[in-house]
Amino acid sequence: MGGGTTNDIVATDWLTLQExxxxxxxxxxxxRYRSPYVFRGLSNVDYSLEASITRFVGDTGQWELEGHLLRNFLKYARQEIDIPDSPYYRLAIAQHHGLPTRLLDWTYSPAIATFFATGGRADTDGVIWAVDYVRAHEQLPAFLRESLERLDTDMFDADLLDDVTRQLLDQYTDEMGRSPTAGVLEMFDMRDAIAAFAAEQPDDYVVFFEPPAIDQRIVNQAALFSSQSNPTVAMDTWLEGHPELYRRIVVPAERKAEFRDRLDQLNFNRRTLFPGLDGIADWLTAYYTPNSK
Structure with missing residues (x-):
């Protein structure tokens, strides 16, 4: 979605950005002050909200690779970590470690989104996407909306999505001629049930959910994920049809360094967002980098 949109706001200075x-x-x-927005920062204003599995498949049409990637990730990852028998935990762990999935990373924190928007090339504008997840969830099929209403919440988590998906599996088991089974086969059954349910809906939709706190990075980054019913369409393309749900805050290239320094003073930096020695090294490198001027 390059070239700007009518939903764009340019953060000409720090005060404007905060407002x-x-x-x-x-x-x-x-x-209470509880924003209905979630945020995603990109270092280039022309980058798309395209899931990694969409880029991976490209124009080949080989969407069956999504299942094979996840199945084999689980096979080998069990040597490293104990993965719960939960499809959304599995997806979250795979996404967190860089496997192509249909998930996109978001954060509740506008400051953290700003950190990511101010990275990359110093001569390229960044952008912060702000999406109203409460109103986005109003676009969900009734079956999913009702699950939120029963718990009096606006946000899914991995456990709630698991429960909803298992209900879908029960609903579609007879139609698929299968019985719920454990492990990998159940994962594929659930995928088919979700696909069958999504195909029956008149419109595509997006679900936001909180991942399990599988490591400190997810906690420190106030992270959550989105998952689209139709991963073949980039989320910014979907949002074009729902302009009331989002805004884009453009970070001018000439403001990136200033905004990064201000965030660092507020303790939003690679040391705090990426716990561990790598984050400390990256933070110190950035902190002491000589000013080219």
Whole structure:
């Protein structure tokens, strides 16, 4: 979605950035500042909201590779970690470690999104996507909306999505002529049940959910994921049909260094967002890099 949109706001200075990112945070129903927005920062304003599996498959049409990637990841990953018998835990772990999946990373924190938007090339504008997940979930099929309403919440987590998916599996088992089974076969049964359910819906939809706290990086980055019913379509293309759900805050190239320094002073940097020795080394390298001017 290059070239800008009518939903774009340019953060010409730090104060403007804070004002824009903090808009609509007041929640009248609970009397607290709880923004309905989730954020994703990209270092290049022309980058698409395209899931990694979409880029991986490309124009080959070989979407069956999605299942093979995950199945074999689980086979080899069990040597390293104990993976719960849960499809959304598995997806979250695979995404977290770089496997191509249909998930996109988001954060509740506008500051963390700004950190990622201010990376990359110093001569390229960055962008922060802000999506109203509460209103996005109003676009969900009734079956999914009702599961949120029963728990009086606006956000899914991995456990709730597991429960909903297993209900779908029960619903579609007879149609697929299969019985629920454990392990890998169940994973593929669930995939087929989700695909059958999505195919019956008149419109594509996006689900946001909180991943399990599988390591400190997910916790520190206030992370969550989105999953699309139709991964063949980039999420920014889907959002074009729902302009009321999002805004894009453009970070001008000439402001990137300033905004990074301000974030560092607020303790948003690679040391805090990427716990461990690698994060410390990256932070120190950036902190002491000589100014070219």
């Amino acid at each position: 824009v990112l903090g808009e609509h945070a007041w929640n009248e129903r609970i009397g």
